[in-house]
Amino acid sequence: MDENRERGMETPDLRLTAADERVYRDIAEGNPVDAPASVARLSALGLIRHLGDRWAALDPRVAARQLLTAHHGALARTLQQMSQVATLEALSRHYDPSRLYGGPASEFVDSKKLMNSRIADALADADEGLLTVQPGVPTDRDPAVLRESIRRARALLTRGISVRSLYPAAALTHRPTAEYVDVVLEGGGEVRVGRDLPPRMVLAGQHLFVDNHVYPSEADAGWHIKDVACAAFARTVFEGYWSRSTPWQEARAALTDVVTTPRQRMILRGLAEGDTQSAVAKHVGISYREVGRDLEAIRAVLGLRSTAQLMVWWATSRDRDVP
Structure with a gap:
């Protein structure tokens, strides 16, 4: 068997055609052959050998075992290489911080x-x-x-x-x-x-x-x-x-001297910017009814009757400066 196959390198397609099988049979029986393509394939597979002026058939069982050994070796080397892929991928911890363009999805x-x-x-x-x-x-x-x-x-x-x-x-x-x-x-x-x-x-x-x-x-x-x-x-x-x-x-x-709660101030700031109560509720992350209850609570504390009065108070209140 040639050296490349013994080292687990690429081998020809193992599938034999009907013509390949006929050529092998003729060589085994000592008949002359004239099929260069089949002869080349059979030789590459270790099934025939050139002796002097003729081709001689070799034991196909020996050739099969040699091919199987070669492919086992190639598979083992492939698995060993695959085990190193994770090590290569881990280099991303050095690449990611320094890359300037693009990146993984x-x-x-x-x-x-x-x-x-x-x-x-x-x-x-x-x-x-x-x-x-x-x-x-x-x-x-x-x-x-x-x-x-x-x-x-x-x-x-x-x-x-x-x-x-x-x-x-x-x-x-x-x-x-x-x-x-x-x-x-x-x-x-x-x-x-x-x-x-x-x-x-x-x-x-x-x-x-x-x-x-x-x-x-x-x-x-x-x-x-x-x-x-x-x-x-x-x-x-x-x-x-x-x-x-x-x-x-x-x-x-x-917070020590303020009248409003943090959430109430978020509501009042939204209203002062022209947002509706529905928009304020969505921004703050509460329901429309909760906005109404908060406004009612502030008016009760301040003794005011309407939201309009509340916004006038808010315009000059010290609470505006509190986060």
């Missing part, structure tokens, strides 16, 4: 559980800090999720990784959020309160996580964006809102 993440898993994986290797924006009115979270968020923040801060978060003023009086913020602040992180924040996002190093804005029907889904340009843009947006926001401690201190 974003991943659609179809559940909150999977999103949290992806964020945890990204944070395991993060070296550029964690940035988060939570723009909506806080809702009660699963205690287990809250504990995991606190554990994750502590772990990052212990590693010396910065943690910065942006919240609306409504978060100031939300106990679970305040519990998380206290841990971040105690560990050296920073939290600020801002107005009209951008959509929710989590930026872990070069990994950007956002809500699902593509398929509205998939409310619990999101996107894991791995492109360096998108991550850099999100970081710039975050920094712009961060510079215009109030440190959490200052915002909490300003």
Whole structure:
């Protein structure tokens, strides 16, 4: 058998044609043959050998075993090479941070559980800090999720990784959020309160996580964006809102003399900008009726009869300056 086959390199097609089989039979019987193509194939497969002035047939069982051995060796080498693919792919951790153009496609993440898993994986290797924006009115979270968020923040801060978060003023009086913020602040992180924040996002190093804005029907889904340009843009947006926001401690201190709640101030700011109550409800993340109840509560505290009177009061109120 030739050296290439013994080394597991490419071999001819093993399928024999009827003509190939007839040529082999004639050679085995000592008959003359005149079929160069079949002769070449049979020779390459180790089924015949040229002896002097004639071709001689070789034992096909020996040729079959040799071919089988060669293919086993080639398969073993292929499997060994395939095992190294993961090592090559892992080099992306060096490539991704430095590439300037393009990047891998974003991943659609179809559940909150999977999103949290992806964020945890990204944070395991993060070296550029964690940035988060939570723009909506806080809702009660699963205690287990809250504990995991606190554990994750502590772990990052212990590693010396910065943690910065942006919240609306409504978060100031939300106990679970305040519990998380206290841990971040105690560990050296920073939290600020801002107005009209951008959509929710989590930026872990070069990994950007956002809500699902593509398929509205998939409310619990999101996107894991791995492109360096998108991550850099999100970081710039975050920094712009961060510079215009109030440190959490200052915002909490300003609550002592105010009449309105953070959510009520969000409603009044929306109305002052000309939005309808329906539009304000959607922006704040509450129902139309809840907006009405909040307005009624403020009027009761101030002794006012109408929303028009309330907006006149708001125009000169010190509450306007509180986040």
